[in-house]
Amino acid sequence: MMHMVNEFRAAPRELSQPTDLMGAIGVRMAFAKDEEIYGQGEATDFVYRLVHGTVRTSHFMADGRRPIGDFYYDGELFGLETRSQHGLTAEALSDCIVLVASRKALIAAGGDEELRQLIWKATVRDLDRAREHLSLLVRKSASERVASFLMGLADRCCDEVVELAMGRQDMADYLGLTIETVSRMITQLQSAKVVEFKSCRQFRITDRDALLDMAAG
Amino acid sequence: MMHMVNEFRAAPRELSQPTDLMGAIGVRMAFAKDEEIYGQGEATDFVYRLVHGTVRTSHFMADGRRPIGDFYYDGELFGLETRSQHGLTAEALSDCIVLVASRKALIAAGGDEELRQLIWKATVRDLDRAREHLSLLVRKSASERVASFLMGLADRCCDEVVELAMGRQDMADYLGLTIETVSRMITQLQSAKVVEFKSCRQFRITDRDALLDMAAG
DNA sequence: CGCGACCTTGACTAAGTTCAAGCTGGGTGG
DNA sequence: CCACCCAGCTTGAACTTAGTCAAGGTCGCG
Structure with a gap:
């Protein structure tokens, strides 16, 4: 399904920040267009940073409808759901490069506070987007x-x-x-x-x- | 607009928890039906717990449309927005009793971690509800x-x-x-x-x- | 070049909105 | 205590918007 890219501990320069543990610990992975990055029901053990490409999260329903959670673009973090299992599936809309780090590894590397911050920021951003999405769907032609x-x-x-x-x-x-x-x-x-x-x-x-x-x- | 109720430091028994600082520090206030609890643009200095009643948050738009953020019911926390100013207005749908505590006071009383937890939980709950609301609006008759x-x-x-x-x-x-x-x-x-x-x-x-x-x- | 996926267009249909009356029930004043 | 009043709810008919179904077009790729 997904194939590792050579450099295991490469911190891509353009994304490095003063204390970018994610860049240091993360594993770079490539996903082809339409490949699944994680599926609903899987454990939320990883943190994902989209280095390049576009990702869609969606929810498959019994009747075939597929409400889209959101789209994620270059540089954004995604997959930071608040429960222990993913409620949404993430798929690559285009060929993507994703930096993946396990939560455990981040914590082990002393990134406890950093992880907390990441999750907080991503959650707030998701909430803001969800509200905007809502106002788009309610009463707009x-x-x-x-x-x-x-x-x-x-x-x-x-x-x-x-x-x-x-x-x-x-x-x-x-x-x-x-x-x-x-x-x-x-x-x-x-x-x-x-x-x-x-x-x-x-x-x-x-x-x-x-x-x-x-x-x- | 709003009138204080006598008991200033009354921790209503039914809401007390082991370390319920909010109940201890909070001020009980009564709001009549249709009264505004806070307005969009106001600073997010307070934390609100709805002791009794129903509250609606909404966003007034220039064209008169008024998308509803959410409804809040007995016992729920609300008004915990993530920015320094409220983006939504909260109004009492029925006569309400609300426990209001200032963030500063909570922190001063050593409730830093507790406040953080409150905000986190409320944010996650709001996000979950927003997603549910979204799935209701997309492709449902x-x-x-x-x-x-x-x-x-x-x-x-x-x-x-x-x-x-x-x-x-x-x-x-x-x-x-x-x-x-x-x-x-x-x-x-x-x-x-x-x-x-x-x-x-x-x-x-x-x-x-x-x-x-x-x-x- | 031709196939196939994806996009566009058209004609028709269904769903929800709009506008305009009527109805109802809870609250008020005589 | 009853009658009235009025806000909020319901109902109806005409209309508008978006959906459905079906056909045709376009672009990229083998």
Whole structure:
């Protein structure tokens, strides 16, 4: 399922912090697109840092629906759930490099307080995102949802051209819409000259104010 | 706005725990129905324990929409937001008794670790609830939402007859529906002999399995 | 080049909203 | 104590939005 990458104790320079135990202890792993990183029900023994790529957490339900927990991007910590077992499954949306450290090892290395901090920060961030996600789903129209989503992606990315790591189905699941509706809304935003899709996975904002308006709407 | 109740250092017996600093230090306050307990933008200097009543947190938006953060019930802690200012407003849905303690006082009384624990637990609980709320809003039909909501209320309450602390508008805001749709779904659930409303604020589950099915659906 | 996955588009349908009346029941004043 | 009043709830009919089903298009890859 997952294959180790050579350097076992490599602390990638770009991520090192003064006391970055995670970088020192963590194991670098590569996951191919669509590979599972952890599954719901597995023990929450590890801490994950996404060095490169995009990850999706989701919850498989009996009836086939798959509500998306969240998306995680370059540099973010994920998998820090608060119970002893994962309630969500994490999958690589694109090829990913992930730094994995066991909680035990972190504690053994004296990173008790650091681990606590990591978990705290990740939990607060997840809560904030969940609240934002909630306000998106309650009383927002399809076009507002799509506009908010694109705006959010653009905010996280300094480049002019924004890459969509996820396909339409993932967007739809996240936004509580169908793939067709997402597609239509995107077409509509393009006709309104608010965004411009170079391909279905890359877009550029042509009228930021208008997009903000639609997102807030 | 709020009026102190006589007993300043009364630790209500039913809430006392081995080391219940909150009960010892907290000030008991009464809030009338619809009174504001704290407002968005205020500093998060206090910790609140709801001794009796029901509280709603919500976020007032420019356009008049008011997404509901959550409802809090007897015995729960609330207002433990993670930033220095409240992002949500808390209001009493019914007449409430609230135990209020300042964070400073708790720390001064040596409750540093206890405070930390309180905040951690409340944050985790809020996150869990937010996730549940999310899964309710993504891809659930109106009837499923209402069924889930009623089921949730009933689970929290051991009595056979369940009191609805909130009106239809609050339910609608929480469920991402209109007041009319909520009303129609309730009527429908009654026709299906799944629940029985004694008045618009009290109901009884007549077919628990059926309600569970509809809620899960 | 052609296949297959993914995206877009169209026509129709279903679900929920909106707008507009009516109803109900709990509280108040005569 | 009763009648009235009014906020909150329910109901109905028309309408709007998003979903469904089905077909066609596009892009990347073997």
